[in-house]
Amino acid sequence: MRVLVVDDEVELADAIARGLRREGYAVDVAYRGEDALEKARLVPYDLICLDLTMPDIDGLEVCARLRDAPPTELPPRVLMLTARDSLDDRVAGLDVGADDYLVKPFAFAELTARVRSLLRRDSGGTGAVLGVGHLELDTSRQVVTRQGEPVELTTKEFALLRYFMANPGRVLSQEELLEHVWDENTDPFTNTVRVTVGTLRRKLTADDEDPPIETVIGSGYRLIDHEPEPEPE
Amino acid sequence: MKRIAALMPAWMGSIRIRLTGLYSIVLFGLAGAVVGGIYIGLSRTLDDEPVARTYRLAQLFPTRDGFIVSEGDLVTSLTGFESAVNARALDQLRTYSFLALGLLFVASLVVGWVIAGRVLQPIERITSVARDIQATDLSRRIHLEGPDDELRNLADTFDDMLNRLDVAFQGQRRFIQEASHELRNPLAVMRANLDVTLDDPDADADDLRHTAEIVGRSTERMARLVDDLMIWARQEHLSLRHDPVEVGEVVAAVAAEFEAPALTEGVSVRHASEPGLWVMGDAAALGRAVANLLANAIRVSISGTVIDLRSGRQGDWIFVEVADQGPGIDASDHHAVFQRFWRGDKAAAREEGRSGLGLTIVRQIAEAHGGAVLLDSALGTGATFTIRVPAVPADAPTQPLRLDV
Numbered sequence: 001m002r003v004l005v006v007d008d009e010v011e012l013a014d015a016i017a018r019g020l021r022r023e024g025y026a027v028d029v030a031y032r033g034e035d036a037l038e039k040a041r042l043v044p045y046d047l048i049c050l051d052l053t054m055p056d057i058d059g060l061e062v063c064a065r066l067r068d069a070p071p072t073e074l075p076p077r078v079l080m081l082t083a084r085d086s087l088d089d090r091v092a093g094l095d096v097g098a099d100d101y102l103v104k105p106f107a108f109a110e111l112t113a114r115v116r117s118l119l120r121r122d123s124g125g126t127g128a129v130l131g132v133g134h135l136e137l138d139t140s141r142q143v144v145t146r147q148g149e150p151v152e153l154t155t156k157e158f159a160l161l162r163y164f165m166a167n168p169g170r171v172l173s174q175e176e177l178l179e180h181v182w183d184e185n186t187d188p189f190t191n192t193v194r195v196t197v198g199t200l201r202r203k204l205t206a207d208d209e210d211p212p213i214e215t216v217i218g219s220g221y222r223l224i225d226h227e228p229e230p231e232p233e
Numbered sequence: 234m235k236r237i238a239a240l241m242p243a244w245m246g247s248i249r250i251r252l253t254g255l256y257s258i259v260l261f262g263l264a265g266a267v268v269g270g271i272y273i274g275l276s277r278t279l280d281d282e283p284v285a286r287t288y289r290l291a292q293l294f295p296t297r298d299g300f301i302v303s304e305g306d307l308v309t310s311l312t313g314f315e316s317a318v319n320a321r322a323l324d325q326l327r328t329y330s331f332l333a334l335g336l337l338f339v340a341s342l343v344v345g346w347v348i349a350g351r352v353l354q355p356i357e358r359i360t361s362v363a364r365d366i367q368a369t370d371l372s373r374r375i376h377l378e379g380p381d382d383e384l385r386n387l388a389d390t391f392d393d394m395l396n397r398l399d400v401a402f403q404g405q406r407r408f409i410q411e412a413s414h415e416l417r418n419p420l421a422v423m424r425a426n427l428d429v430t431l432d433d434p435d436a437d438a439d440d441l442r443h444t445a446e447i448v449g450r451s452t453e454r455m456a457r458l459v460d461d462l463m464i465w466a467r468q469e470h471l472s473l474r475h476d477p478v479e480v481g482e483v484v485a486a487v488a489a490e491f492e493a494p495a496l497t498e499g500v501s502v503r504h505a506s507e508p509g510l511w512v513m514g515d516a517a518a519l520g521r522a523v524a525n526l527l528a529n530a531i532r533v534s535i536s537g538t539v540i541d542l543r544s545g546r547q548g549d550w551i552f553v554e555v556a557d558q559g560p561g562i563d564a565s566d567h568h569a570v571f572q573r574f575w576r577g578d579k580a581a582a583r584e585e586g587r588s589g590l591g592l593t594i595v596r597q598i599a600e601a602h603g604g605a606v607l608l609d610s611a612l613g614t615g616a617t618f619t620i621r622v623p624a625v626p627a628d629a630p631t632q633p634l635r636l637d638v
Contacts, residue, residue, distance in 0.1 A: 011447050012422045019429035053414070083417035086410070104421035108428030 001119055001163060002026045002043060002180045006036040006062065007051035007081065012104075016049060019108050020115065024142065024159035026183040033057030040066055044179055045076040047118055049111070052082035052093060060096050067097035077118040081106075116140060119166070130165040132225050133212060135204065137165050146204060156181070157200045164213065168225035171216045197221055249349045256345035261338050268330040275326065279319045355384040359391060371399040411574055412462055415589070419451035419458075461590040464521070465573075465597070477625065478519060480510040480551050484544045487523045491531065499536030502527070507545040511625040514602045519622070522598040522606075525591040526555040526618045533559030533616070550604070551624045556617040562610045570608065571596045595620065 003025045007013035010031055017027040028043070030036040033054045040048065048066070052059035063078050080098040082089065090101050099121075100114050116128060116139050128140040134147045142158060144151045153161065159181050164172065174193045178186065186192065197213065205211040212224050293300040355377055362375045374395060377388035430436050430444040488504040495502050512519075523542075530540045538558040545552060562570060569575050574589035592606075595618070599606040602622040610616035 009418055009422055011451075012418070012425050015422070015425040015429045015447075019425070019432070022429075022433060081421075083414040083421065084410070104417045105424040106421065108425055108432065111425075 001046045001159065001166075002028070002183070003115070004028050004030060004036065004039055004043070004045045004048045004076070006030045006033070006048060006054070006059070008032065008054045009051070013051075016108075016111065019112070021183075022155065023112055023115075024155045024162060025115070026159065026181050028184045033059070033062045036062055037065060039184070040076065043184070044074070046180060047077045047079065047115060049079045049081055049115070050098070052080055052084060052089070060092060063093070063098055064096040077121070079111075079114055079118060113140070130162070132165050132168045132223060135161075135165065135212060137162055146206070151203055153200070153203060156196055157203065160196055160200055161204075164221075164223040168223050171219045171222045173220035176220070249346070249353055252349035252352070253342060253345035256348065257338065257341040260341040260345075261334070264337050265334055268334060272323070272326060272330060276323050279323065355379065355388065359384075359388050363391070366395070371395055371402055408573065412458075415458055415574055416455060419455045423448050423451045458590075461594065465590055465594055474515040474517075475513055476516065478512055478514050478516045480512055480519065480544050480553060480622070481506040481508060483516055483520045484523055484542060484553055487520055487527060488542055490524065491527050494528075495531050495540070498531055498534065500531055500534040500538060500540060502531075502540045502542055504542045506543070510544055510546060510551045512551050512602065512622045513625055514622060515598075518598045519602070519620075522595045522620055523553055523555070525595050526553075526620070529591060529618075530555050530557035530559070530616075533557055535559065546624060547621070549624055549626075550621040552619050552621040554617060554619045556615060558615040561612045561614045562608065562616050563612050564610075567608050567610070571606070592618075 001024075003020055005013050005016045005020070005027060006029075007016070008031055013029050013031060017029045020027045028039055028045075030039055033056050036048070036050070037057070039045075050059045050062060054062075057065075059080060059082070063080070066075065066078065077100075078098045080093045080101045081104060082093070082101070083104045085103045093101055099118055102111060102114060120128075120139075128138060130137045130139065136145045137158075138144075139162065144153055144158065144161060160177065163177065163181050177193050177197075178188060182192065201211045201213045204213065210224075214222055214224060216222055358377060359375055362373060366373050374392045375388040376392070377385050379385055426444045426447045430440055433440065436444075484506055485504065488502055491502060527540070527542065534540060534557050540558075541554070541556040543554045543556075566575075571592050573593045575592075596606050599620045599622065604620065604622035607619045607621070608616065609619070
């Protein structure tokens with residue numbers, strides 16, 4: 001999941017980015033409204049954490065412009081961050097199309113909970129736990145189990161699997177994975193996607209089974225979402 | 234008066250009842266006096282000048298011996314008749330008078346009650362509106378209609394007062410909102426950094442140090458903001474001193490105070506002052522205003538440039554001018570710089586822990602002295618801030634006497 005953090009408070013934006021990266025999100029940072037719009041034009045973000053008050057273009061304006069011209073088919077979710085808590089401010093924020101609202105100062109755990117909840121809305125899930133086939137992924141505790149057995153994953157592998165599990169059965173191209181799971185500091189010509197998908201597949205595959213992630217030649221990768229066949233007696 | 238009020242029973246507390254009572258008593262008293270006067274006058278007149286005259290009438294009664302002349306008896310009975318008629322007339326007058334007075338008393342009570350009610354009606358209205366007005370919502374007004382009389386005057390005065398209160402309250406509310414917003418940002422920075430670092434099991438000493446530094450900077454920023462808020466609030470609500478102040482001395486003291494910080498920045502401050510620049514005001518506040526301007530000038534100045542600090546007299550005004558050779562301020566921002574929490578470069582301002590209240594305080598101090606602060610600047614030409622305060626007239630008889638303490 002790719003997230004853009006926009007705040008003119010540099011140290012706040014950096015801290016949020018640091019924390020979200022550790023949760024397995026691919027995070028970009030913008031310190032000005034203009035930069036935020038520029039980045040949102042280039043990258044199909046899944047979520048934008050947007051500060052309301054910024055010196056150049058304020059958050060309301062950024063949000064309105066994002067909504068006027070959605071850069072992708074699936075517009076990013078917007079979580080407004082603001083130091084203003086009056087009713088009028090909240091209504092104004094939600095009116096221009098923000099999906100949720102968080103008043104500063106906030107506990108970081110609350111921010112991540114809201115981020116998870118907003119991202120869940122896209123994948124149609126309701127709880128913090130995603131389940132596909134034998135696999136279960138707890139987005140809140142960051143735990144993955146396969147047939148009830150915990151699987152050790154790195155943060156990047158976890159992020160990759162989460163994206164697969166949010167889009168089960170769909171063929172995901174390398175470019176899409178790169179856009180949604182890796183941040184702007186990644187070299188677009190790298191083979192990191194192929195390598196990470198390879199290691200993830202190895203970790204998720206038991207000795208005697210077909211791998212749950214298959215390669216669709218020429219298109220990308222797909223997480224197999226049909227029900228696990230009953231084991232032969 | 235208070236003692237009388239204390240002796241009155243509780244139901245007399247209503248002005249309407251008191252007015253009615255007063256009206257009724259006065260009317261009754263006057264009517265009673267008139268009727269009494271008529272009665273007494275009439276009864277006197279009737280006694281003094283009886284309508285009956287004494288006639289010497291003789292009646293002859295024939296007897297066997299001739300006539301007996303009877304005299305006096307008849308006259309006496311006539312006089313008795315006369316006075317009996319008078320007494321009855323007075324009696325009736327008294328009866329009707331008492332009856333009329335009784336009716337009058339009742340009527341005067343009713344009329345008094347009605348009139349008092351009418352007179353007091355606008356006051357009722359003023360009271361009910363005043364009662365409805367909450368401290369948080371001062372938007373209601375009395376808007377009393379009717380002739381331009383004393384009560385209308387009173388209501389209009391109330392409305393004016395409410396206007397002033399409303400403006401003051403709104404300003405204060407806005408200020409509190411802005412201030413809390415300004416305080417929340419550093420709090421959010423601290424909270425987010427602490428949460429993220431403490432949640433990280435792999436955080437090493439460098440990470441912790443980095444976080445501690447960020448928290449330190451935020452704390453400093455908040456502390457300065459709170460300091461400036463206090464100064465601002467104090468000047469807003471407490472009156473400044475009104476002493477004779479020699480501006481030249483104030484400016485010289487500030488210049489001396491900033492000599493060292495200016496040197497560290499590689500900026501020199503050129504100070505020039507005319508003698509005898511007397512104003513009425515608060516030396517500490519004026520010093521603070523000049524210090525804020527000078528601190529700003531030093532901050533924006535490029536190393537190796539000069540800041541001109543001049544004070545002098547221009548007509549009826551004493552002015553202090555701080556001219557830097559920094560980047561200047563765009564004309565479109567000239568109005569905004571004096572507003573609360575305005576900062577040219579927000580990120581840089583935060584680094585330096587500036588509150589964004591400095592110039593607001595300068596303007597406030599200048600205006601409190603009956604003066605103003607002016608800005609002359611354009612991008613690339615440096616900025617000149619001028620504080621001007623009315624001068625004490627040179628020929629004023631109260632030429633200030635200075636006592637060195």
